[in-house]
Amino acid sequence: MGAGHxxxxxxxxxxxxxxxxxHCKIAAVFCFVLVVVATPRTAAWAFALYAGLLAAVAAAxxxxxxxLLKRLLIEVPFVAFAVLMPFVAEGPRTHLLGLDLSVSGLWxxxxxxxxxxxxxxxxxxxxxxxxxxxxxxxxxRLRIPxxxxxxxxxxxxxxxxxxDELRRMRIAxxxxxxxARGVRHWGVLAKSAGALFIRSYERGERVHLAMVSRxxxxxxxxxxxxxxxxxxxxxxxxxxxxxxxxxxxxxxL
Amino acid sequence: xxxxxxFIDAPVxxxxxxxxxxxxxxxxxxxxRELAATGPGAGTGAERTAPLAxxxxxxxxxxxxxxxxxxxxxSGHLLGGALAAILVGPYTGVLCVSVVLLxxxxxxxxxxxxxxxxxxSDMAVITTAVAYAVFRLLVRVLPRTRRSVAVASFTxxxxxxxxxxxxxxxxxxxxxxxxxxxxxVFTAMVGVHVLIGLGEAVITALTVxxxxxxxxDLVYGARGLTRPLELRTSPLAADDAPAAAPxxxxxxxxxxxxxxxxxxLAGLAAALVCAGGLSYYASSSPDGLEKVAHDKGxxxxxxxxxxxxxxxxxxxxxDIANRRLAGGLAGVIGVAATLAxxxxxxxxxxxxxxxxxxxxxxxxxxxEQH
Numbered sequence: 338m339g340a341g342h343x344x345x346x347x348x349x350x351x352x353x354x355x356x357x358x359x360h361c362k363i364a365a366v367f368c369f370v371l372v373v374v375a376t377p378r379t380a381a382w383a384f385a386l387y388a389g390l391l392a393a394v395a396a397a398x399x400x401x402x403x404x405l406l407k408r409l410l411i412e413v414p415f416v417a418f419a420v421l422m423p424f425v426a427e428g429p430r431t432h433l434l435g436l437d438l439s440v441s442g443l444w445x446x447x448x449x450x451x452x453x454x455x456x457x458x459x460x461x462x463x464x465x466x467x468x469x470x471x472x473x474x475x476x477x478r479l480r481i482p483x484x485x486x487x488x489x490x491x492x493x494x495x496x497x498x499x500x501d502e503l504r505r506m507r508i509a510x511x512x513x514x515x516x517a518r519g520v521r522h523w524g525v526l527a528k529s530a531g532a533l534f535i536r537s538y539e540r541g542e543r544v545h546l547a548m549v550s551r552x553x554x555x556x557x558x559x560x561x562x563x564x565x566x567x568x569x570x571x572x573x574x575x576x577x578x579x580x581x582x583x584x585x586x587x588x589x590l
Numbered sequence: 591x592x593x594x595x596x597f598i599d600a601p602v603x604x605x606x607x608x609x610x611x612x613x614x615x616x617x618x619x620x621x622x623r624e625l626a627a628t629g630p631g632a633g634t635g636a637e638r639t640a641p642l643a644x645x646x647x648x649x650x651x652x653x654x655x656x657x658x659x660x661x662x663x664x665s666g667h668l669l670g671g672a673l674a675a676i677l678v679g680p681y682t683g684v685l686c687v688s689v690v691l692l693x694x695x696x697x698x699x700x701x702x703x704x705x706x707x708x709x710x711s712d713m714a715v716i717t718t719a720v721a722y723a724v725f726r727l728l729v730r731v732l733p734r735t736r737r738s739v740a741v742a743s744f745t746x747x748x749x750x751x752x753x754x755x756x757x758x759x760x761x762x763x764x765x766x767x768x769x770x771x772x773x774x775v776f777t778a779m780v781g782v783h784v785l786i787g788l789g790e791a792v793i794t795a796l797t798v799x800x801x802x803x804x805x806x807d808l809v810y811g812a813r814g815l816t817r818p819l820e821l822r823t824s825p826l827a828a829d830d831a832p833a834a835a836p837x838x839x840x841x842x843x844x845x846x847x848x849x850x851x852x853x854x855l856a857g858l859a860a861a862l863v864c865a866g867g868l869s870y871y872a873s874s875s876p877d878g879l880e881k882v883a884h885d886k887g888x889x890x891x892x893x894x895x896x897x898x899x900x901x902x903x904x905x906x907x908x909d910i911a912n913r914r915l916a917g918g919l920a921g922v923i924g925v926a927a928t929l930a931x932x933x934x935x936x937x938x939x940x941x942x943x944x945x946x947x948x949x950x951x952x953x954x955x956x957x958e959q960h
Contacts, residue, residue, distance in 0.1 A: 346697060363696075370703045375600045378767070411700055415594050425770055445768030452596020453702065460699035472696065484618055484640060489689050491644020492651060493697075499645075499652035517659050520792075527793055530653050530668070531800025534677060537652075538808055541645030545638050555637035 346408070346464040353572065354398035354466045358565040359475025361573035366463045368577035370456045372584045378448040380587035384455065390579055391458050398466045408461045415453055419446040469493055487557060491544075499537055506532070592694065593709055593758070595702030602765025607707030613715045614688050620681025624810065646678050647686040651693075658793060666789045671717030671754075672725075672747035673794045677801065679810040680722040687714035712757040721750035725811050736802055739812050740795045747794035751787030755779040 354362075376383050395405055423442035431440050467475070473493070477486040506529045510517075517526055565573075598606070618639075625642045650670040658666050670690075674683035688710045694700040701709045725746035732738035759776045766775070802809050 367703055370595050371600065374596050374603065374702075374704050408699065411698065412594065422768060422770060425774055442768070442770070445770070448767050449594065449597050453594035456595030456702040456704070457699040460696065460703060464697050464699065469697075476696075482615070482618060485614065485685075485689065485692075487640035488644045488647055488685065489693055491641055492647035492686075492689055492693060495645055495648040496651050499648050500655060503652050503656060517657075519659055523658055523792060524796055526656060526658055527796030528800040530656055530793070530797045531804070533653060534649055534797070534801055535805050535808065537645045537649040538642070538678075541642040544645065545641040548641060549637065553637060555640070 346461075347468055348400060348404065348465045350399050350466070352398045352466070354394060354462075357573050358569050359467050359471040360478040361475075361565050361569050362463055362467055363472070363475050363479060365573040365576050366459045369459055369580050372577060372580040373452055373455045373459075376452075376584045376587050378444055378451070380590065381447075381451075383583050383587040384451045386583045387455050387580060388458075390576060390583075391455065391462065394462055394576060398462065400462060400465050404465070405458065405461060408465075409454065409457055412453055412457050416450065419449045419453075422446040422449070483556060495537070495540070495544075498540075499533065502536060503529070503533060592691075592701030592713075593705040595704050597702075597767060598705060598708050598761055599765040599767050600704070602761060603704045603707055605707075606711050606761060607704075610688070610707040610710035610715065613684060614710070617681040617684040617688075621679075621685050624679035624682050643678075643682055643685055643689075646674065646682060647689045650674055650686055651690050654690075658789065660789070666786065668793050668797075669713070669717070669751065669786075669790055671713065672721035672743065672750045672790065673797060675718040675722040675750075676725055676743050676746065676794070676798055676811040677809055680718055682810075683718040683722070684714050687718060708758070708761050712754045712761065716757040717750040717754045720753040721746040722811070724749050729811065729815070734815050736799070736815075739802060739809075739815065740799050743798040743811070744791045744795035746791075748787045748791035751790050752780050752783045755783035 373384075373387055376387075392402075395402070422445050423438040424436075425439075425442065431438055431443075464472075470490075473486055473490045476489070477483055510525065510529070515522070515525060517523075621643055622639050625638050650673075653670060653673075654667050656667060658668070660666055671683065671687050674686050677683075678686070691701060691709050691714060692706065695703055695706050695709070725742045728742035728745055729739060732742065756776075756779075759772070759779055762775055763772050798809065798811075802812060806812060806815075
């Protein structure tokens with residue numbers, strides 16, 4: 338795929354992390370997040386170690402810290418929820434800076450924040466170092482049903498097209514003096530959504546006919562047969578194995 | 591409502607993942623059937639599934655970016671579960687929303703990877719299933735018009751969002767990692783999502799209406815509603831060939847008119863059963879508002895209601911000793927009174943309307959009869 342098709346979340350580069358096959362990386366990230374979720378929340382130092390592990394991976398992948406932190410902002414809605422938690426949770430209460438807070442609520446907020454942030458950071462690193470097409474192929478190699486992967490790839494391919502279509506409709510509305518200000522204007526916006534549905538469904542029918550006329554029978558031909566070697570798997574496993582060691586320590590100590 | 595990692599503990603996340611995987615597997619099979627071509631030369635639909643479902647998923651992904659301004663700078667967006675279920679069918683709907691969630695989790699880090707099962711179960715499966723069930727039920731019950739499709743999609747979307755919140759609360763009850771009381775989570779989640787559901791309902795109904803106006807054949811939920819085209823000949827031609835008319839295939843009778851009387855009687859019976867029989871089993875503890883008011887001491891200053899010593903106070907008839915009989919009787923009397931008042935208003939309104947319509951040509955009156 339050319340540069341035009343690369344998604345904005347991907348950072349091109351040549352690093353050991355970029356070179357790993359996608360399915361190794363997906364499996365590694367998934368296991369890592371699973372280990373993080375299974376860690377007891379009282380072991381605060383374990384989460385610091387996890388963050389250190391992720392920072393090491395980011396350094397190996399040459400992903401700048403600013404990029405990573407900016408992408409972490411997606412978590413903000415849940416941060417708001419976590420901040421609320423010490424105020425509403427039950428149990429023994431403590432006084433901090435003149436506020437009446439629940440102890441278990443504080444632990445809960447810490448738990449969600451730490452684990453959620455680590456999970457988001459891990460997926461951001463995955464998306465930043467893996468090309469979209471490779472990501473989809475990786476999912477397919479991990480025995481996700483091929484039909485599901487095909488649907489996902491169509492969604493990714495045409496997502497930008499439809500978003501552009503939506504943008505053109507918005508410009509058309511604006512240039513006719515329409516500005517959505519409140520509930521009264523929902524009718525117009527809903528008509529745009531309806532038009533978008535009709536256009537995307539009809540585009541789907543055209544795409545299908547075009548594919549059938551080129552010999553499509555329901556399965557995509559597999560063009561590249563790159564398989565992961567033992568070295569790849571070992572490298573990819575370094576992250577979850579290190580995390581597992583930390584997690585076991587957290588349970589023992 | 592994308593649940594992040596660490597919010598639900600590992601065993602429940604894994605169980606939800608199994609549930610979600612099973613649901614997606616079932617809907618992969620069902621989607622093939624739903625998207626199969628209906629025209630001549632239709633295939634099995636297997637090869638139509640990927641492009642069409644993919645484009646619908648892309649549509650949901652894009653339409654979530656369409657902002658609907660509410661007021662004072664805030665805005666909301668569509669979640670799309672109910673819309674997808676009504677427009678393309680329940681299986682394809684589950685599939686498309688699941689794919690959108692999967693891609694959001696893997697690519698945009700929106701929603702945790704381990705929480706993917708939870709996210710798919712409540713936002714894709716429950717939303718779509720509830721929405722479609724409610725929609726089908728209403729479409730079957732209501733008269734077959736475009737307006738009732740709009741009403742059905744409104745109700746379906748309205749119920750689907752709080753249903754997802756209830757499902758999330760159930761997951762939280764099983765494997766929540768925080769100590770917030772279940773009741774609080776339930777109230778907060780359902781309360782917020784009823785509001786979100788209202789917006790979702792309005793937008794969904796309007797969008798379904800917009801599609802229905804242009805391409806009614808595309809709306810999966812309204813497939814049975816389009817009438818076959820009717821061949822009309824001019825009276826002159828009909829005179830010329832009187833024998834041809836009966837030979838032509840009789841057009842399918844228009845949707846049977848449901849008489850309002852039957853609906854009315856059924857509703858009355860249901861209300862009487864609820865009021866007379868079921869009210870005995872209703873909880874006699876104070877309802878939520880009364881209880882909160884009592885707990886917080888808000889009700890110390892409230893005065894007794896003016897009718898508190900009326901013969902029907904507190905939903906039971908005064909001088910009857912048997913509690914079951916008293917409660918039931920009060921319910922029946924209440925239904926009767928409500929019905930009488932409602933019917934009275936309706937009759938007055940209709941009379942007034944009829945009086946206004948009298949100068950109108952007589953040809954209009956048959957339409958008024960029902």
